[in-house]
Amino acid sequence: MQKNIQGRMVPKQGLLRPALVAAMLAGTALTAPMLTPAFAQSYSFSSVRVEGNATIETATVLSYLKIPRGAEISAAALNDAYQRLVDSGLFESVEIAPQGNELLVKVVEYPTISIVNFEGNKRLKDEDLAGIAKSQSRRVYSPSQAEADAAAIAEAYRLQGRMAATVDPRIIRRDGNRVDLVFEITEGKVVEIERLSFNGNRAFSDRRLRQVLQTKQAGLLRTFIQRDTFVAERLDLDKQLLRDFYLSRGYADVQVLDASSDIARERDAYFVTFSIREGQSFNIGKVDTVSEIEGVDAAEFEAVQRIRSGETWSPALIDNNVTRMENLALRKGLNFVRIDPRIVKNERDGTLDVQFAIVRGEKVFVERIDIEGNTTTLDQVIRRQFRTVEGDPFNPREIRQSAERIRALGFFKDAQVNAEPGSSSDQVVVNVDVEEQPTGSLSLGASYSVSDGVGLNVGFAESNFLGRGQSISANITSGTDSNSASFSFAEPAFLGRDVALKFSSAYRETNNQNAAYNTQSINITPALEFPISELGRLETRFSFAQSTLSGVDDTDSSQILTRDQDRGTITTSALGYTFSYDTRISGVNPKGGILLRFSQDFAGLGGNDTYLLTSGLALAENKILKEEVTVRAVFEGGALAMLGDDPSRVTNRFFGNNKIRGFESNGIGPRDLNAPNEDALGGNLYAVARFEAEFPLGLPEEYGINGGLFLDIGSVWSLDDTDGGAAGGQAVDDAFHLRSSIGFSVFWDTPIGPLRFNFSKALVKQDYDREQAFDLTISTKF
Template sequence: MIDPTRLLRSAFLALALLFLAPVGAGGTLLGVEAAQAATVARISVIGNKEVDDAAVIKYLAVRVGEQATSAKLSASVDALQATGLFKSVSVTMQGSTVVVKVVENSIVSSVQFEGNQRFSDANLVAMIDLMNRGTVDQAGLDRDIATIKKAYTDVGYTNVDVSTRLEPAGNGRTRVVFVINEGGRSGIAAINFTGNNSISSWNLKSIIKTHETGWLSWLLRDDNYTQEQLDVDRVLIQQYYANHGFPDAQVTSAVAEYDAKRNGYFITYTIVEGDRYSFGKIGVETSIAGLDANNLTNTIRTRQGDRFSSAELQQSAQDMAVEATNLGYPFADVRPRVERDPATGTFGVTYLVDEGAHLYVERINITGNAKTRDFVIRRELGFAEGDPFNRAMVTAGKQHIEALGFFSKVDVSAQPGSAADKVILNINVTEQSTGDYGITAGYDSSSGILGELSVTERNFLGRGQYIKASLGASQTGKSFNFSFTEPYFMGLKMSAGVDAYHIINDETSSNIYGTTSTGAQFRFGLPVTRDLSAQLFTGLDQTVIADSDHNSSFFTDGQKLNKAWVGYSLTYNTLDDQKHPTEGLYATLTQQYVGWNYNFVKTEAKARYFMPIFPDAGLVGSVKGQAGIINTFGSSGLNPVEAFNYGNTLVRGFQPSNMGPRIGAQPVGYTAYAGGSLEATFPIPMLPETYGLSGSVWADAAVVGGQGASGAVDPTSINQPLKSSVGASIIWDSPFGPLRGDFAYVLTKATDDKTQMFALTLQTLL
């Protein structure tokens, strides 16, 4: 019989031993782990064929002479499995020996692809990680399949199917074949907007990154759908509204629905516009002693009565801070105070200019520029180490770096320096291609079919220099051109460059005489103000006349005409967009003296002002004026080569070099002209914006006077000095450059002036 007292005493003793026993690390009772762990005397590897013992042992968490705990054995299994070399792994302790048993994955002998057309084999090999791993494991193959599918999906192949086929290659090796069924490429069937009562759908389509499938989509590949792109579009739409009078506009949703029958997506953006606002009273206040607020008003882009624009508001604040820095107040901080008045639909703005924190740039770190030299980036900042730190200057510097066109992405961040008043600036750039090899072909009304081969590098040797060489040919001649520009000559904010050329214009039925011109020009450019720049230039030229048929009354075959010139040009530019302007003024004034065989001064002034007529509908108007005059000195006179010979570039509908005075039925050009043009440009309804097509209607008029050679002028060539025409144009923003086809109807002309109903030319600002 069991004694209850003795049983109770034994139970208490057992509990005491349990709780009083020392506890080891991890909660293991002292002695238990030690009993399980043994000192490793030897490591044995079993099952490996391609991977040697040393390579296997290297991944183990335990070594000879160490204790083999269960944690170390488990960690060894995990490490070996993570290599991807083995299908299965076990690590056990048998006596004092660690036994490692492995079953190896197959070694990759080669990788092949079947069914791929969109991506080359080399492209696909670069995407996957199989060759880096060197072995075949299903988890790795699944990751590679997912990578290939994503690459196809990103370029519109949403129905792509990717699988693998494993083929024995002998000696335990495996050939991996990726079988790709690309399927049809999905596009964007339609893009719709709801709630956009004030801004047209065409305008909104033109500013987003997602584009409808069009007839050029096969070339541009711009009709891909991704959710990331839709998110970017939402931001772009809101920014566009905020810059066009709607500060409260929101894109509440962007939904894409796939239509299997159309193999495309229908995308709908839902917009809540809010109320339209314009700018009210504008003012500047400053608390900085000695700084006159009136000296900052010239930087204000926001004008009372103009529609509200968030971009103009922020740019004005930035320009004002930069101007204050230039005036000697480097710590100026500008904040726009905005006062909303819903009753009048206006935002009153007061720019507050206060003294900011006195911080200094301790160091500027630049990363990511493998090709571009550091100094090319640093000189765009406008400040250096040790200078005051001003956020407006940093933002302006970032914009200048982006404007170089050398980088696809520019990130600028600041971090605290070694002291409270020190800041370290970090600039990370992502470089993009800056070289172009061009092969273009086209048609010009005056030259016929033409083509050009060119090589261009915008960041030559990573020094920010521009260089271009081109070879052109047409039905009427050939051309060889070379151009080089150093944007910061001798480290100054002044550009310097040289242009050399050899141009041959053949003697043809339409050209009474031919010319071969060889010359070069040196030029220097510098900014005068924010909107005004100047250029100085000088050059030499020799032109040889070709007149084998002796048709010309002014030249002889083989005659050489030498000239040297020096001049300047001024350019004033306030355009809001250099490629598709909707507002602003672009004007040039050029004057040059020409000597050697000549003695005259040529002066030309041209200007074009753009204005939005119905901005929400994309209707833009422009007014252009141009004038020129040649003043000769002495008895050297002039000849038709140097006289003005504009045709359709002055008044559309007139043939080049066939407008104005004639002597003996030969055009001699004119020495003075004045002209003007009115034009309205608009999107073409029902056409997707991705086609890059727009239309315009216009009216041109000009008066020409003087004659480019001495002699009796044919009366029928000057019986109407006023040249005028009206017409319409189709403008195509083509991948090869902006082209325009002008359909003209001439209203007034001289009897001998030659006209043309249609002309295909390059689109220019002037």
């Protein structure tokens, strides 16, 4: 090898070039009486002498030559021996020269790498690049490997959108046949996606379809967002996401024809266009069930269906019903029964007739389940996502659903589940290949809310603790008016079953948070959660809590609060449950669904507080106007019923905070107007109805900013103790007084989380209520 003017390694020509070796060998045969044609030249060597090898054994050189001693070889064979030695990658240059009965081999070894350096890199750290490059210190330098490393590093930059990145390997020669290998990197700028557009879409706008894609346009926060970086491999996923989007809305014939990408002339931006052929949307037509297995009654299977004529057709709707019917077959002990959905298209009236056929499937068993790629996650975490074990009948549908459950864990960057033939024709092997991704986070930052003021918070969260699939989190927040700490732990498969074991604890103290008193509370709650139906879950829990009220001003505060304070520390021991029913998790209606939640806690198993706390929530949401607008209605309420002689205390009562917008924290509800500070007392009952719509504002969607309108109606009322201690024993007004407000919201999806800015106006209120025209919160998803 030789250096060129840039210092890069280039091949040095040996004595024998492959194309001319025959002629040159012929020329070296000085003892021959006459010049013979190269193809007729032959040689026989009694010895081979190797020169120039310092670290590589002579035997290694001979093993590549493969020239038998004393045997006659042709010029072509000698040329092949030379080429094998060159291709070994061990030598910088190679020369071979026949000298009578001896073959002289001169080699120059490649130098040893002293150090590997990276220069010019800022976006990728040295340790990251060292993991990509295979050239390492104290190993023999290979120009081909250095070039391969340079290409791999450039590819890593390309995946980050830096298409103009260049990587040049350089060497610096040192004494002792050593070199320093330096990768000179020019990172270039990130090539972002300037525009995502669509051709052929009629039913949905470009704005709506962009929300489906994983790839995003570069926008206002392009410095922080990486999904706007062009990655060619991501386009295939986007095409599948688009297809799934249309299929779930009844477009059975949809085709995503192409995804083309064009780079700007300045090579600083991409323009991506998806071509779509929508077809028409179909509804479910006639539905029936037939049995092709003797002795199997189709009526029993038809009874478990949840599909009706007139519904929008979707693959999820069909799969859900097939799964119900196949589960019924398993419960009845019918193995190797398959449900075949047979679809008949009626294009004239836009319907699809569905016939579920009960047929006999092939007798194939699961031989084994092989899992690879899980360096952190335990095998059992992946295996429990399968409803099938070794030896069970093979069900392709169940394997696909298991793959979806594995991906839904969020532990893996990629998860592939495939079935391959086993050791016999009636056996299959299920192969699971996963790629781990980080599942933990550590946060340190500041927060702000109108009610709590400015706060500092430290948080840690891990969703795959020790690779066991367990989640753990801890948070500490210190604010102007409050301090809090919380810890939670969850085991999603307690005792290997679909039972979640949960544990949470929290500590909170407030200091004059819109009230002339302080509170301190601690709560510890273990719980078990498990499914009781396809869409319903039940949580049972035990909770232990202590609360203390202090800092009540005897002069300015209500006598009700003074009496609450005199009760000292209240200890509560309670059993409770929460039932939830959520149709959104089925995926049948991608436009929305309903959520029902009902909970009760009975306190009185210990401690000095006895009550029944009941709360409920009902939510319904749907997307309208070509799914551009989301409408939502939420109905929520709660009741605190004291079962002993003691009245409720302010630390247990409802205040309606964040329930009715347009009012401050502790801004509504019963209030002692005879007390100078008119502190809010809270209520034993509350009820709220909230109606809102979320819609685009016409801004570029890559900014992540939408608008909303809302109307809130509700109240907080009812007290056990209404004696405020005023002259003449005048009672506190704890009657039901309706409040309402309207407002406008701005939703902003930022890298630190979804923010919501509320601008409110109270319509119906009491004179003593405290209004709040502006509020900034984290956007909540039920």
